[in-house]
Amino acid sequence: MKRVYLDYNATTSVEPEVLDAMLPYFSAEFGNASSIHTFGQRARAAVETAREQVAALIGARAQEIFFTSGGTESDNHAIFGIVSSSFTSANSSTSARPHIITSLVEHEAVLNACQALAKQGVAVTYLHVDQDGSIDPQDLEAALRKETVLISIMHANNELGTVQPLEEIGRVAKQADVYFHSDAVQSAGKIPIDVNQFQLDLLSLSGHKLYAPKGIGALYVRGSTRLKQLLYGGHHQRGVRPGTENVAGIVGLGKAAEIARHSLANDAKRLSALRDQLEHGLLNRVPHSRINGARAVRTPNTANLVFPGVEGEALLIALDLKGLACSTGAACSSGAVEPSHVLTAIGLPTEEARASLRFSLGRHTTQADIDFALQVIPAGVEQLRQLSPTYQKEAAAKT
Amino acid sequence: MTTMKAATQFDTLPERRETQQDLVAVAMSGGVDSSTVAALLQQQGRSVVGLTMQLWNQRRLPMLQGDGPAQHRCCSLDDVYDAKAVARHLNFPHYVVNFEEQFESRVVRPFVEHYLAGRTPIACTNCNTDVKFEPLLRMARQIGAERLATGHYARIRRNEATGRRELLRARDETKDQSYFLWGLTQEQLSRSEFPLGELSKGEVRTLARRANLPVAEKPDSMELCFVPNGDYVQFIHAYSRERGTPLSEAGGEIVNEDGEVIGRHNGVHNFTIGQRKGLGFAAGKPLYVLSIDPQTNRVVVGEDEALRRRSFEVESLNWVSIAPPPVPLRASVKIRHKHDPAPASVEPIGQNCMRITFDTPQRAITPGQAAVFYDGDRVLAGAWIR
Numbered sequence: 001m002k003r004v005y006l007d008y009n010a011t012t013s014v015e016p017e018v019l020d021a022m023l024p025y026f027s028a029e030f031g032n033a034s035s036i037h038t039f040g041q042r043a044r045a046a047v048e049t050a051r052e053q054v055a056a057l058i059g060a061r062a063q064e065i066f067f068t069s070g071g072t073e074s075d076n077h078a079i080f081g082i083v084s085s086s087f088t089s090a091n092s093s094t095s096a097r098p099h100i101i102t103s104l105v106e107h108e109a110v111l112n113a114c115q116a117l118a119k120q121g122v123a124v125t126y127l128h129v130d131q132d133g134s135i136d137p138q139d140l141e142a143a144l145r146k147e148t149v150l151i152s153i154m155h156a157n158n159e160l161g162t163v164q165p166l167e168e169i170g171r172v173a174k175q176a177d178v179y180f181h182s183d184a185v186q187s188a189g190k191i192p193i194d195v196n197q198f199q200l201d202l203l204s205l206s207g208h209k210l211y212a213p214k215g216i217g218a219l220y221v222r223g224s225t226r227l228k229q230l231l232y233g234g235h236h237q238r239g240v241r242p243g244t245e246n247v248a249g250i251v252g253l254g255k256a257a258e259i260a261r262h263s264l265a266n267d268a269k270r271l272s273a274l275r276d277q278l279e280h281g282l283l284n285r286v287p288h289s290r291i292n293g294a295r296a297v298r299t300p301n302t303a304n305l306v307f308p309g310v311e312g313e314a315l316l317i318a319l320d321l322k323g324l325a326c327s328t329g330a331a332c333s334s335g336a337v338e339p340s341h342v343l344t345a346i347g348l349p350t351e352e353a354r355a356s357l358r359f360s361l362g363r364h365t366t367q368a369d370i371d372f373a374l375q376v377i378p379a380g381v382e383q384l385r386q387l388s389p390t391y392q393k394e395a396a397a398k399t
Numbered sequence: 400m401t402t403m404k405a406a407t408q409f410d411t412l413p414e415r416r417e418t419q420q421d422l423v424a425v426a427m428s429g430g431v432d433s434s435t436v437a438a439l440l441q442q443q444g445r446s447v448v449g450l451t452m453q454l455w456n457q458r459r460l461p462m463l464q465g466d467g468p469a470q471h472r473c474c475s476l477d478d479v480y481d482a483k484a485v486a487r488h489l490n491f492p493h494y495v496v497n498f499e500e501q502f503e504s505r506v507v508r509p510f511v512e513h514y515l516a517g518r519t520p521i522a523c524t525n526c527n528t529d530v531k532f533e534p535l536l537r538m539a540r541q542i543g544a545e546r547l548a549t550g551h552y553a554r555i556r557r558n559e560a561t562g563r564r565e566l567l568r569a570r571d572e573t574k575d576q577s578y579f580l581w582g583l584t585q586e587q588l589s590r591s592e593f594p595l596g597e598l599s600k601g602e603v604r605t606l607a608r609r610a611n612l613p614v615a616e617k618p619d620s621m622e623l624c625f626v627p628n629g630d631y632v633q634f635i636h637a638y639s640r641e642r643g644t645p646l647s648e649a650g651g652e653i654v655n656e657d658g659e660v661i662g663r664h665n666g667v668h669n670f671t672i673g674q675r676k677g678l679g680f681a682a683g684k685p686l687y688v689l690s691i692d693p694q695t696n697r698v699v700v701g702e703d704e705a706l707r708r709r710s711f712e713v714e715s716l717n718w719v720s721i722a723p724p725p726v727p728l729r730a731s732v733k734i735r736h737k738h739d740p741a742p743a744s745v746e747p748i749g750q751n752c753m754r755i756t757f758d759t760p761q762r763a764i765t766p767g768q769a770a771v772f773y774d775g776d777r778v779l780a781g782a783w784i785r
Contacts, residue, residue, distance in 0.1 A: 314541040317494050321422070321448065321543055384541045 003323045004369045008209075008362030009158050009186060009302060010327055014252065015211040015363075021255040022213070025248035033245045034236055043247045050254025057257040058184070058203060059194035060220050066241045067250050070217035071185040074204030075109035077219055077230040077241070078181040079152060082202070083117055084228035086149040099123040099147040101178075103135050104345040105162075106154050109204075110183055111341070114152075123147070132296035133162035133346050140172050150179045155203075156187035159342040159358055160293035161302025163191065170199030179225065185209055185217075189260035190268065190299045201225045207249065211363065212256035216249030263363070271361050272300035278359060278370050279303050285378040292343065292356060301361040306348065309391025310355045310384045318383065322376045326359045422446045423592065424539035425548045426531055427485065427493070429478030431614050432550030434485040435603050436594050438610040440548060441489055448544055449493035451482040452535060454502040454526075455625040460637040484613045494542075498534055505529040507625060511635050514668035515646075517691030518767025521579065521736075522623055527551075528582030536590055546590050553577040554596030554776075555588055558720070564588035565720035566778040571599040578736050581771045581781020582717055635668050651696030653678065656689065656705060664698050667691050673706055673763030687763075707760035713770045713782035716751040720777045730772035730779055732757065734764055740773050753782060 014022075025046060031039030033047045051062040068074045079100070086098045102114055104126045114124045125143045127135045135153060151173050156163050166182055173180035181202035184193055189210035195203055202225065207216035221227055221240065233242030282289055282305055292304040307315065312328040319326060328340075343353035359373065385391045425437040427449045441447050479495055486493030506525045513520035531549065539547045552569035553576050564585055569575040583591070595603055600619075607615035626634045639646050646666060653662035662678065664670065669677060674688045678700060686700040726747050731740035732755055743757045755770060764784060771781040 311538070311541065313496060314538050317448075317496075317538075318542040320494075321492060383543070387537060387541050 001323045002372065003325065004372050005325045006359040006361060006365070006369070006373060007325050007327050008365070009358065009360035011208045011214065012211045012362055013364065014213050015256060015259060017259060018212055018252045018255045022248045022252040025251050029247075031247075033247055034234070043245075046251050046254075047245050047247060050250045050257075053254035053258040053261075054205065054218050055220075057188065057193065057261045058205075058220060059196055060203075061223070064195075064220055064223060066219045066221060066237050067245060067253070068217045068219050068241060069215055069246075070208070071107070071183065071204050071206035072109040072217075073230070074206070074217050074219040075107065075152075075181075075183050076113050078202040078204060078221075078227070079110065079113040079117065079150065080230055081227040082150045082179050082181070082225075083122055085226045088228075096147040097121055097123050098149045099125065099145050100150045100152065101125045101127065101140060101143050101148060102152045103127040103129060103154070103164075105129050105133055105157050105160075105342045106152070107158060107183055107185065110152055110154070127153075129162075129345050131346050132293045133157050133160045133342065134296050135164055135169075137165055137168040137172055140169060141176075144172070144176050144178065148176065148178050150181060152181040152183070154186070155182045155184040155193065156190065156299045156302075157293075157342060158186045159302075159340055160296070160304050160346070161186075161298035161360075162293045162296040163187065163298060166198040166200070170197075173201075174199045187299060189256070189264060190301060192264065195220055195222070202227070205253075207253040207256065210256050210260050212252040213249055216246055216253045218253065267363055268300040271363075271365065274365060274367065274370050275301055275303050275361055278361075278373060279305070281370070281374040282377060285374065286381050289381075292346065292348070301365075303359045303361075304343075304356060305359075306352045306356045307381045308352065308355055309388045309394065310381055311388075312354050312357050315357060315380055315384055318380045319376060322380065324373055324376050326357050328354075328357060422448055422542075422544040423546050423548055424448050424450050424542070424544035426535060426550070427451045427482040428550070428620075429481035429485075429614065429617075430550065430620060431607050431612070431617050432552075432595060432603060434482070434550075434612050434614050435607045435610070436548050436550050437485060437491065438489060438612060439594050439606065440592075441491060442610075447489070447491040448539075448542065449482060449486045449491060450535065450539065451479050451493070451495050452502075452530070453479070453495055453497045454499060454530070455507070456499060460634070460641060481614050481617065488611065488613055496535070496538055498530055501530055501534050502526070502625075507638070511638050513767045514631070514635055515639075515693070517667045517670075517693040519671040519765045520767045521769060522625075523579045524582055524769055527579055532583055532587040532591060536587060540590070546592055548592040548594055550595055551576045551580065551593045552595050552600075553580055553593050555591060555593060561722070563720060563722065567596070567720075568773070568776040568778070569593075569595070570597045574600050577778050578733055578769065578771050578781075581719055581769060581778055583719065584717070588719075632666075632669055649696075651698065653698045653700055656699065656701045661700070667693055667696060667698060670698050672765040691766075703762075706762050708764050709758075709760045710754060710756045711764045711770075712748065712752060712754050712785055714752045714785050716753055716780055716782035718780045720774075721779050728772070728779070730774060733771045733773060734761060734784065735768045740771075743772075745772060751782070 029042055031043035033040060033043040051065045054065045055062045083098050100114055102110055118124045127139050129135050153164050153169055155166055170180055179201045182200055183204045185204055185206040188205050201222045203220040205218040208214040229240055231242055236242045236245060279291055286307055288308045290306050292306055316328050339350045339353035343356055423440055423445050425447055427433045437447050437449055483493055506522050509525060510520045510522045536547045552571060552574040554567040556565045556567055558565050566577055566580060568577045622629045636646055650663055650665040652660045653664050654660050670688050670691055672688055675685060678686060684702055687703060687706050688698055689701045689705050690699045728745045730745055732743040733740040741757050741761055743755050745753050745755050748754045766784050768784050769781050770784050772779040
């Protein structure tokens with residue numbers, strides 16, 4: 001059976017060049033990057049090269065990159081680290097509760113970290129978004145308090161692809177002298193990132209979203225940032241993130257970042273053309289379908305559509321059985337499907353959130369893949385609508 | 400180098416044998432019965448897709464969890480993993496589908512409300528009629544499977560003369576589950592398959608072992624899947640608290656048949672008709688619950704003889720194997736899962752309501768349970784006792 005993968009926002013395949021770069025560090029070059037001897041020095045050299053490669057992707061300096069286990073750890077480290085250090089900071093007033101500003105459409109790694117802090121007494125403001133998923137920088141300004149210690153706003157949304165106005169947010173943060181963190185897991189490698197242009201203090205990256213392996217990520221921390229560590233251990237990575245370095249993973253992330261830096265512009269051009277073709281094709285072939293987040297600035301690879309009258313969960317399974325992999329709003333450990341908090345935040349009623357599917361393209365998506373998708377999705381939607389009592393009733397009422 | 404190609408070619412994934420033709424969905428609980436169904440159908444050359452329903456979040460009502468892990472209940476994650484392991488072993492696609500909302504509104508909430516109204520509900524019947532053979536069957540059809548197979552012990556047969564699907568008792572009478580399936584419509588029956596209906600439990604175990612199913616030795620689950628440790632009273636308390644309507648601690652009176660107060664009880668949901676235990680007092684002769692009146696919050700008790708009645712009414716009747724007959728009708732009527740069907744006359748008393756009169760009085764006819772009418776092995780109809 002032909003299988004087409006349109007779920008690159010969930011994860012990507014490790015690029016062959018990345019794998020090739022990593023392989024020696026599992027066996028021949030197995031040294032601990034902290035060891036003094038030659039084995040260690042060779043591993044150290046590979047780690048530091050990777051640090052430079054990752055730094056170059058986001059316009060940072062190498063010493064501002066810390067390797068982590070992935071996006072979730074990076075987000076948690078940024079949020080807990082800033083809030084914890086604000087408690088011990090000499091110039092913060094001792095009585096006031098620290099305050100964080102984030103948005104309703106963040107990834108769970110950010111939302112749940114904030115909720116955990118809220119239970120410990122930290123005040124959290126969740127900025128609303130418009131119907132395309134964008135926050136308004138004026139809302140951000142209005143939400144600022146003198147106790148605000150952190151603004152955490154994602155760069156690109158995983159479900160919609162909506163890109164937040166980081167440059168404007170950075171300006172507000174700078175003016176207010178508040179630390180600014182961005183979860184850039186879904187934008188890195190897809191659109192340009194410049195930590196100085198955005199005036200970012202912290203930024204999270206994940207390897208497996210940009211053709212590096214799962215289990216490796218990075219946190220950018222601007223030199224002057226007061227960030228408390230999350231883990232306690234040895235002196236690795238200057239004590240900011242102890243734990244023996246995952247050398248092979250780090251090498252993979254570095255290589256992937258380098259490839260992304262070079263191929264970003266071409267990938268973006270090619271993918272946005274394919275994505276637009278997919279969207280227009282679906283809008284033409286599936287009656288009443290709509291694009292979620294259509295008017296926003298979006299990452300070039302993400303399409304999120306609502307197919308009224310369809311249970312997204314059933315459509316996803318039906319498409320998978322036909323060989324097309326995509327995703328619904330959100331997946332949980334048990335497979336429970338709750339309406340996506342992102343689609344709810346942009347104002348979709350529950351039944352439309354549940355009728356939405358996300359198609360995310362990637363470096364290996366071809367024209368043939370899009371042709372295949374345009375063949376199976378309209379047929380799949382039609383099959384489901386035939387069996388939907390509510391849709392048939394509504395369709396009858398309209399005619 | 401070869402890895403370069405493999406990394407970018409998703410169609411090189413190991414292929415499954417089946418095509419989409421004649422796709423059959425199997426409702427997989429993770430137990431040995433439904434797993435064997437999947438194995439059997441695959442052996443017959445059918446294309447199988449496994450569906451496991453996520454029905455109840457075990458993390459809800461955490462106070463009920465007790466000490467041990469939440470094992471061997473139909474909605475636990477362990478069971479989901481077991482179903483997935485079977486699908487991996489047999490190499491067919493498997494998906495977890497979420498019906499928590501439907502399960503709560505159509506099974507759990509009515510279950511609690513019935514107990515609080517002094518009735519003794521059967522959650523499994525609602526689950527069959529309103530979840531398995533409703534949204535799950537629809538999901539099966541939406542993903543391209545025309546039929547749904549389950550691990551129920553019962554049989555479906557097409558009557559060529561009448562054109563109807565008939566529901567029959569399982570060959571293995573000790574495992575027969577036809578009592579829980581009387582709510583199915585002709586449409587639902589025509590799209591359902593019960594491959595275990597001709598088999599005994601022992602044969603099913605043997606088949607499971609022969610197919611090397613990872614669940615071949617898994618113990619049977621007997622409890623209500625959403626009630627930990629079988630303690631439904633505690634569940635009703637916890638669920639009512641969660642919904643913001645905690646049960647009153649006031650309780651009510653226990654009275655004899657003459658209306659004389661002879662004791663107190665702590666809530667009508669603690670009782671079912673015919674119950675002897677838990678009345679909280681010793682009497683000369685054994686006393687049993689005769690009836691429960693939620694209006695007055697009274698539990699009426701009496702001697703065993705008073706429990707036996709000939710006549711009662713049922714509602715929400717569904718004709719299964721036969722079209723509505725020219726009535727009255729003679730049938731063997733079964734009034735609870737562990738009751739031997741007894742001969743009775745059945746006469747209509749209104750829309751989908753019937754009066755049933757046994758030839759000889761039967762013990763503990765209980766509101767909330769089902770009365771299922773049999774003609775030999777055939778399920779003629781079923782209805783709720785009111």
